[in-house]
Structures are given as structure tokens and as C-alpha cells.
């Protein structure tokens with residue numbers, strides 16, 4: 001079928017089942033945007049125009065994380081494309097599947113430092129699974145099909161397609177192909193045939209499972225760590241069944257929140273720098289440490305050299321390059337967490353580790369937090385839990401409030417907590433919340449943020465309001481870059497360099513400018529009431545919680561210290 | 570710390586070499602030599618990398634390398650089971666007849682070729698493994714090396730076995 005290449009592009013998006021695109025237009029990408037109107041693709045695919053390309057990138061990422069689908073994000077060349085980069089890196093570090101699409105200047109201008117020309121494929125190479133520069137219109141459909149498959153397969157992640165402007169003006173011969181057929185054709189077929197193809201993951205080998213089952217059988221004090229891989233694999237059911245049969249304590253990473261219900265009696269909470277006493281001490285006491293879908297980041301392991309030295313460490317992951325990268329393991333199985341956990345579970349007897357679990361329970365201990373007398377962040381999350389429970393999606397920014405969101409809420413399913421774990425991107429939360437709301441219109445989406453983060457990307461309220469994608473912002477206003485201040489207090493002898501935020505805006509007026517209702521609250525009761533009204537009002541709303549400037553995240557292990565050496569208990 | 574020889578088949582397209590070399594610098598790997606050239610299939614290039622590091626680092630590097638989209642196949646080559654060669658071109662100062670004679674003699678012993686002669690300088694070419702080439706350079710240093718270029722090492726496995734056998 002002869003058609004404009006841009007039309008073929010939209011046909012490819014429809015093949016993938018794309019119904020939502022986040023983006024921002026500009027000169028070079030105009031031919032693509034023209035298709036929304038010219039051939040009516042705007043009726044089949046909803047375009048969400050954000051305030052900033054970074055917001056679009058985070059929204060596409062939040063949409064992907066909360067729906068399990070591939071997110072899609074458009075941007076023009078030059079500054080449009082570079083504005084995506086923080087969003088791309090954020091998605092990359094947290095293995096979130098997003099297809100980014102930009103259009104560059106035409107072939108006749110490439111390399112001439114043309115207006116808004118930038119080597120975006122070069123810039124994004126280290127923060128994507130793959131980049132594609134489309135110089136030939138006949139390749140476009142094949143490349144788009146590959147890009148979607150690569151983003152979603154194996155360990156998911158972002159990809160970037162950069163199309164030259166002249167390509168977007170050409171005619172192509174487009175052959176429709178249902179999604180299931182893609183793997184049999186063109187570039188994807190060639191990719192699938194490679195020995196180390198990212199598109200296939202072999203089923204777990206009986207021999208490998210057997211070895212692990214023997215290690216499990218010998219273990220007296222096993223423990224399991226749940227990482228974000230379980231979330232991406234959608235393996236929370238299999239994971240929970242596995243640990244119940246193993247009868248072992250389970251710690252979760254920040255990205256693994258929701259892999260098992262936080263209320264599950266085996267769950268000891270988060271591990272690492274702001275991990276619970278129980279999770280961290282168990283790590284240093286177990287004899288078998290089974291890590292599933294995690295990459296042993298420095299925020300998890302703390303001092304790497306001393307990490308779980310006494311235990312045999314077993315690693316289950318889909319990405320071979322994660323094996324022995326940070327922690328040298330005794331044994332590993334490469335593959336999809338869901339398949340492996342199910343296979344293990346099927347072959348495993350019911351274990352009882354009563355004594356060990358009692359010992360672990362002895363380490364469960366509330367941190368001895370000093371209370372300021374002001375509104376307690378823990379009570380804020382308790383109120384959210386009471387009113388919204390398992391149905392809510394919580395998207396966070398980065399800082400203390402992010403850790404509180406992780407510590408004080410019991411997540412019960414994958415995609416319930418959306419947070420920038422790997423990259424720690426301030427400004428992620430609002431865009432991600434909007435993307436999540438658009439992907440999950442029936443759920444209430446809470447955006448937990450700090451006064452520093454909200455200043456970064458608060459502009460996206462315009463997007464939420466315009467598209468009727470209400471999010472409820474719970475702003476923890478401590479008048480400071482709290483997480484940085486905490487380090488300054490504890491490690492820099494209270495020298496508070498450039499962390500005071502004793503300045504505007506008045507966040508209630510800020511919200512009002514977007515037409516949003518807003519409340520300033522100072523007690524748990526006020527918060528309860530404000531949240532009730534915010535949920536009822538049916539539009540975006542902001543609740544500003546005034547909290548103490550020296551509120552802290554407890555517990556805390558100092559960077560580089562052993563995991564049990566708490567700076568704050 | 571040892572030398573590891575890593576051989577890879579990659580798509581012969583723009584940006585692949587920069588992607589590969591950027592991976593190595595980004596991950597902090599110690600690269601001793603990197604050589605690339607198109608294979609009998611014009612769509613495929615072969616990259617040979619010599620890396621210094623322990624076995625774990627080499628394994629890590631290979632699995633990171635393998636993840637790059639344009640990389641078709643990667644393997645580590647066993648030093649005993651493979652042949653390594655590098656081409657060296659070296660221009661030596663030979664201002665006197667004695668010097669010239671001596672350089673020619675050394676060149677013969679090393680089975681190097683003299684590929685350019687002029688008053689005052691000889692250019693030698695030699696193909697060999699790194700050690701042999703380094704030994705030649707050392708001997709020529711005393712005459713004065715004007716300039717030098719080497720290709721980096723390329724390697725193939727001994728016997729009928731090929732990289733394609735594994736890439737299935």
C-alpha cells in the first residue's frame with residue numbers, strides 16, 4: 001500500500017496497540033504531527049501535550065510502569081530531543097519500556113550544525129537499550145516494529161528512534177503486519193536468530209533448578225530479596241507462592257515494592273540505606289540469600305565488600321550482564337522471574353523455618369524516631385492507606401518524602417509505587433502521576449512530593465487539568481531540600497549550604513493558578529479531611545503538609561558503611 | 570591481571586564502533602588494543618579487542634558488549650587455541666650507511682619488509698604478535714624511530730573451528 005511514511009508510522013503504532021502518545025511538537029517533527037489531523041489518526045491515538053518534554057518523557061514512563069504496556073513519547077529535534085534525556089535515563093535505570101521518537105533535520109542539513117540539529121542518537125546511546133537513526137523511509141516500519149519489541153523484551157527499557165525530516169515527507173510501500181507476525185520478518189527475524197538474542201529467554205534448565213533446590217534444601221536460614229524484575233515480569237503471585245513454600249523472610253528493594261504485599265507476615269520491609277533493621281540484619285545473618293530481579297545497587301548493598309559475606313548468594317535475573325557485576329554470587333539462573341519461580345515452586349516441598357523466622361521477628365523494631373510534635377509523615381501515609389488502601393497508585397519525586405512513601409505504605413501489587421529508584425530524578429513524580437492516571441483512569445493517583453521537587457516540574461498541572469487526568473499532590477513542605485539537609489545534619493556538621501527553601505511560591509496560590517483546589521494542613525485530622533475532599537472533588541488537588549524542617553528518614557546507613565551499621569536506628 | 574582477547578561480529582553500520590568504544594570507556598575497562606574491519610560478508614564487521622583485567626572483569630565486559638544492539642556475537646579467544654597478528658609500520662632514522670646496513674640486517678632477522686627507502690630513513694613493515702613487534706621496536710629505538718603506526722591485534726581460532734559455529 002502506497003502511503004506517506006508518516007502514515008506508515010501511525011499504522012505501525014496502531015499495530016502495537018498504542019492508543020496514547022505523550023509529546024511536544026516543533027519544526028522538524030511537523031510532518032508527523034500533521035498526521036494527527038491529516039488522516040485523522042488523532043481520533044485513534046490520543047496525544048497528550050505536556051508543558052515540557054521532560055514531563056512527556058516521565059508521563060510515558062509512568063504510563064508504562066503502571067500499565068505494563070510500552071509508553072510512547074514524541075519530541076522535535078534539538079532542544080526538544082535533549083529535554084527528553086533526563087526522562088530517558090530515568091526509564092533506563094529503572095528498566096521501563098518506552099519508545100521515544102524524535103525527528104532530526106533533513107539529510108541535506110545533517111552535520112552542518114543546522115538550526116536545532118543535535119546528535120540525539122549519540123547522546124542517548126548510553127541511556128537506551130538501542131537507538132535507531134532512520135535515513136531511509138523504506139526501513140521505517142521495520143525499525144519501529146523492532147524498536148517496540150526491543151523495548152518490551154527481556155529486561156525492558158527505553159529505545160530512541162530518530163527520523164530525518166526528509167524521510168517523514170517520503171512515500172513508502174507499507175505492508176500491514178499483525179504484531180504476532182513481526183518476529184518472523186525483517187530486522188526482527190534476524191535479531192531473533194542471534195545466539196544471544198535479547199528477544200528470547202530460554203526456559204530454565206532442569207539441572208540449574210536442581211542445583212538451586214539443593215542449596216535451598218541445605219539452607220537453615222534462607223532469605224529472599226525482591227527486586228524490580230519481579231514487577232516487570234508480573235511475577236508477584238509466583239514470588240509470593242515461592243517464598244511461602246520456602247518459609248523465608250523477604251526483603252524488598254525500592255523498585256521491588258509491591259512484589260509481595262507489605263502486610264505479608266514474611267515481609268521484613270525495605271533493604272539498604274534506608275532499609276529496616278529486620279531486613280538489613282537478616283541480610284547479615286542468613287546462610288542463603290536469594291536475590292530475584294535486582295542488580296545489587298549501592299543503595300541496596302551499602303558496603304559491597306561486606307555484603308552478606310556469611311551467606312551463599314544466589315541471583316535470579318533476566319539480564320546476564322547483571323550476574324557478578326556488583327556482588328559475586330555463588331550461583332545464578334538467567335531467565336524470566338515468573339517462569340523460574342514457578343518452576344522452583346512446583347519442585348519444592350513445603351519448608352518450615354520456624355526458629356529462623358522467630359529470630360528474624362526479634363529484629364523487627366520500629367526505629368526510635370524523635371518526634372517533632374508537628375505533622376508526622378507516617379500519619380499522612382496511614383491516612384492515605386485508610387482512605388484509599390490497595391487501589392491507589394502512588395507516584396513520588398525524590399528525597400525524604402520518597403523514602404517515607406516507600407517505608408510507610410504497604411504496597412500490595414506491581415505498579416502501585418512509581419518512583420525513580422535508579423536515577424533519583426527530582427521532578428519525575430508529577431509527569432509519572434499524570435501518565436499513570438491516563439493509563440489507569442479508574443484509580444486514584446497520589447503524587448507524593450517535596451517543596452524542592454514540585455518547583456522543578458510543577459508546570460505539568462496544566463496538563464493534568466486540561467486532559468482531565470486528576471492527580472492529588474501530597475506535598476511535604478519542610479522548607480528545605482530535606483534529604484540533602486539530612487546528610488548535612490548527620491555528615492556535614494550542620495553546615496546547611498544551599499538547602500534552605502525559604503522562598504516562594506505560595507503553593508496554595510500556585511495550585512489556584514491552575515484552577516486546582518488546595519489545602520494547607522498541619523495536623524493528621526486536617527489531612528484526613530483534606531484528602532477526603534480532594535478525592536471527592538474529581539479534579540487535581542494539592543494538599544500541602546507543613547512538616548518539621550528536621551524531620552528525618554529513619555533508619556539510615558551512611559553511604560559506604562556496612563548494611564548493619566546504622567547512623568540512625 | 571591478564572590479557573583477554575575478545576572477538577565480536579557486529580553489524581557494519583554507522584555508529585557501531587563509537588558505540589562499542591564508548592561502552593568500554595564508560596564502564597572503565599582497560600583496553601590495550603582494538604581493531605575492526607569488514608568480513609567476507611560486507612554487512613558484518615569483526616572487532617578484536619585486547620583487554621587487561623581479571624577473568625571476572627572479562628566476563629562482565631563480554632556480557633555488557635553482547636547487550637549492544639548491533640553486536641551479533643561475542644566470544645573470548647583462548648590464547649593457546651588462537652593465532653594473533655598485528656601489522657606494524659615503523660620509520661627509522663638511517664643517516665649513515667652503517668645504520669642502514671644494520672637496520673636491514675635486523676629487518677631480515679625479524680622477517681620484516683622494507684617498504685620505503687629514502688636518504689636518511691627506512692620504513693619497515695612487519696606482521697607478528699605483539700611481543701615480536703615490541704622486540705623489533707626495542708632494537709630500532711637505538712637508531713631513532715621517526716614515527717610508527719600499528720593496526721591493533723586481530724585474531725582467529727586455530728583449526729577448522731570458527732566464530733560462526735557458536736553463533737547458532
Ligand SMILES: Cc1ncc(C[n+]2csc(CCOP(=O)(O)OP(=O)(O)O)c2C)c(N)n1
Pocket residue numbers: 397398399400401402424425426427449450451452453454476478480481482483484
Ligand atoms: C534533578 C535532581 N537534582 C538534584 C538532586 C539531589 N537531591 C536528591 S534529594 C534532594 C532534595 C529534594 O528536596 P525536596 O523536594 O524538598 O524533598 P524532601 O527531601 O524535602 O522530601 C536533592 C536536591 C536530585 N536527586 N535530582
